[in-house]
Amino acid sequence: MPNMIVCVKQIADPEAPPGSFRVDEAAKKVLPASGVSQVVSPFDEQAVEAALRIKDAHGGKITVISLGKDFVGDVIKKPLAMGADEMVLLEDAAFEGADSRSTAYALAMAIKKVGEYEVIFCGRQAADWDAGQVGSGIAEFLGIPSVTVAKNVELVDGKVRVERVVTDGYEVVDVSPPVLITVSNELGEPRYPKLKGIMSAKTKPVATWTAQDISADASQLGAAGARAKLLKLFVPVKEAKCEIIEGENPEDAGANLALKLREIKLI
Amino acid sequence: MAENKGVMVCGEIIEGKLAPITLEMLGGTRALADTLGEEVSLVLMGSGIGNLASEAIAFGADKVYVVDDPLLADYQTDSYLPVMEKVVRQAAPNILLLGQTAIGRDLAPKLAFRLDTAVAMDCIELSIDPESKLMLGTRPVYGGNARGVYACETRPQMATVRAKAMEPRERDDSGKGEVISIESGLDPSMIRTKIVDKVKEEIVGIKLEDAEVVICGGRGIGSPEAFKDLEALAKLLGGAVGATRPPCDDGWVPSSLQIGLTGKIISPTLYIGVALSGSSQHLAGCTGAKNIIAINKDAEANIFREAQFGVVGDYKKVLPAFAEKLKELLSG
Known part of the structure; x- marks a missing residue:
């Protein structure tokens, strides 16, 4: 029965209307928009789902790790409500100002402390900064193989079989555990927590660890361990200039659209 | 690290040809290299690379590093990563670019961490800061809602480049360049993953x-x-x-x-x-x-x-x- 670890991130809902999106250019930070809730990053929910499908088939234990701050209990515990077993929250001022590298380092150190694992799952990228580096970074710090952008993961004869999405299809890759896998949206919809799951999540173990708890080297953490520097953050300017093609009725408007495309020589 | 020089592109080969993203990067990096007064080099990894090095020169490479090994026939992290690490340590480029492709997405972060530097993923624009001479990489963040401009002070300065963010150059067969062969140094035991099948989704009509x-x-x-x-x-x-x-x-x-x-x-x-x-x-x-x-x-x-x-x-x-x-x- 495999021990599995899933790394997840709490972010502002990426499905919020783009119109509500604002940044503070001086602070190089995204401003929280009113009414936009916190969620588990969607690709990370799919990583949880990938682990749960293996647990459904083979049993095992799933430990969820999240690095962040201002955790919202009901949000970050969603993987437990979906069926994961334990959770570790990494919360410490020393983690702040991190880039992908120092985030991967902290998560790798936490994974070492968790100890036994066969498969580590991450989302292919967090749906806020969209970098897609942390999963690969964890594998590099742990010295284990990784397979990225998976759409299906199974255990076959003691090996992990991964369908990895490539440009015009997918590759089937076999690898012996321990392995790190990043999961893509092609895996399909993650399950909704059932009421029973939500109730049992309340009693599942949740630990909070600091930098000291994971025996991390302070020079590798947060801003100190970061190599990438964000110099500027801005929202690209858009000119609203859409010409709405009218008509007596929708059919008429459709025909007029065709005439318009001919008029501007697009067809 | 003043000794790091040159703009290096990590090439990709698709069905025996240089990938479109590779031609785009060869074209687009010329301006960066000229601003810095440095050369453009290309790394080609694969099995049976043949005359692709001269192709690369015709499309703008000053130097081509060729690593030809049957173990490089398919992209696998465990084979391409040590080879790229070896080439980069030997050539010591100032800037290293990869495509934002199935390969680049996988390879770039691991390579950056191994070289103790940083990579800006999925850049749509690259430029050189006139004062610091650092490469500035602009990339969409927050699902495209915002743009971030990134730099790093470690070498090589790395970025992956989005498809169609750059333009290939016109082919010029009179272009001159140097081809350098490098041994892969690979042995099969280093490759921990095994590709057991490749499934192509059929495309009807135009791609x-x-x-x-x-x-x-x-x-x-x-x-x-x-x-x-x-x-x-x-x-x-x-x-x-x-x-x-x-x-x-x-x-x-x-x-x-x-x-x-x-x-x-x-x-x-x-x-x-x-x-x-x-x-x-x-x-x-x-x-x-x-x-x-x-x-x-x-x-x-x-x-x-x-x-x-x-x-x-x-x-x-x-x-x-x-x-x-x-x-x-x-x-x-």
């Missing part, structure tokens, strides 16, 4: 990335069957059908049709978005589209903020009349 006309359907299309209407329209216009994420995730269409941040990047002359909201992560794949047309029953849909022309209405009523009129115009 999405190459299409001049793209008809894209969203969640509002409602069913897999209804995508047939989009196919008919695409056929009429000699184009290809694409989709936003929900129809792919729901299995209405193959995921190879997905356009967006995590899907295909397209640059058609004409893009028609049907019954899709225009989420930032989808539009991130359409940045190269020259003319955007939207059909959606919701006048508030974000796609209308991007489109030049739009029709507000139920696509089931708008589309047949649109297609009918097109037929008439195209035959007349």
